[in-house]
Structure formats: structure tokens, C-alpha cells
Amino acid sequence: MLPATPDPAAEDDLFPLSALQHYLYCPRQCALIHVERQWAENLFTAEGHILHERSSNPGLESRGSVRVVTAIPIRSLALGVAGVADVVELRRVGGVWRPYPIEYKRGRPKAHRADEVQLCAQALCLEEMFAAKIEEGALFYGKTRRRTPVAFDGELRRLTHDTAAETRALIASGCTPAPVYAAKLCGRCSLSELCWPKRLSRRTSVSGWIARCINEP
Ligand code: SF4
16 A cells, blocks of 8 residues: 655655546546556547557657657656656757657547646656756647647646645545546546446435335335
8 A cells, every 4th residue: 555645765656647647537537447456448548549559669769859759667756656658859958958748648638637737747757857847748639639738837736746645645545435427527437337426426325225125015
């Protein structure tokens, strides 16, 4: 079980960076995946795999003055997370190579900030590893086929740190929260058949259950 706060010296205590996005999407989904080790695929996760295919092999290539690194292992002892960055461009600024993370996502820009938090967590990992300040990165969405720039401002950094702390606490608790049914989220969730969100979020009182049994013919 993870300790409540990350031990800066303990690489073994790191949890997957992807858990942050799962947590912001739905804490129960995060616990099902990272506490109970459950997983299921659906159309949306399959589309995500296809989009990541190009960047899933470790590599390094030069594109003009920019070096492009793919599938780079990253970690942050401050956040307590480890993962893999899809694409990191290295741009030479003032004689120093500056990392610029780019994350591939299916669909289009979302109303929630889960994608931005995942990208910011990657930037915080790279800042620790390169001892460099990273001001910006980008999300590349499969539907729009465009990069959306993301500024790593104070608010996004705070949200990322807070999300990491809450996610760590959830995983350390070893408990899976009860479902809260939300048609839009649950309808797209690959774990819905394992979760039973509609049935389990219905509150049934014991007295009501007894009354129904007594009244049954
Ligand atoms: S089905 Fe809904 S409640 Fe269950 S894990 Fe997925 S998003 Fe969360």
C-alpha cells in the first residue's frame, strides 16, 4: 500500500501517472483500475491505442532544429508518479535544450481538465529530470488533428499537485468508492459492465427491502 505522502527517496512508491486522469474522470474508475487491477476495453480505449501507435516505440529523430523523442520514461518524486511521455520535442533555447511535451488524445478538446492535468504532470516530471522550467506543452486531438497549446500556469500546476495528492490517498486507502451514475461519463466508460453504476448507485434501505419481502405474494 502507498504511504499518504510520497517519499522523495523511494522510487518504489511511485504510482502510474495515468491514474491522475482516471481519478479526474471518476474516482471509482481510478480505484477499479489501480486498486482492484481491473480493466476492460471499449471502442474509445481501442481508438486511443490506435492513436498512440505512432508514438509507442522509443525513438529519437531530428526535424529541422527540433529533436523529437518518443515513448520516453518519466517520473517525478515530488508528485510521486511515473509513466511514459508520448512525444517530447527538445527545442534549443539560448544554448539549452528545452523539453516541450505533446500528448496524443482521441476525440476533441474536452470541457474537463483531465487531459491538461495529465500533460502538466508530464511537464513536472520533465522539469525534475531536466532541471528546467517548462512553460508550455500541447495536446494533439485525433478528431481535430491539431495541437492545442497548454500553458503550465500556477492554477494548472496547483490542480495537478492536488490531484496527485488525492489520487495517492485514494490508492493508499485500498478502498473503491461507490458509483455515482452519470449518463455521459458512464456511457463512455470501458468499465461500466464491471462497475454496475446504475444498479449500485440506487440506494435501497433495509426497511424498504423487508417491507417489499413481506408484501410479496
Ligand atoms: S461506469 Fe461510471 S461510476 Fe462506474 S467507473 Fe465508469 S464512470 Fe465511474
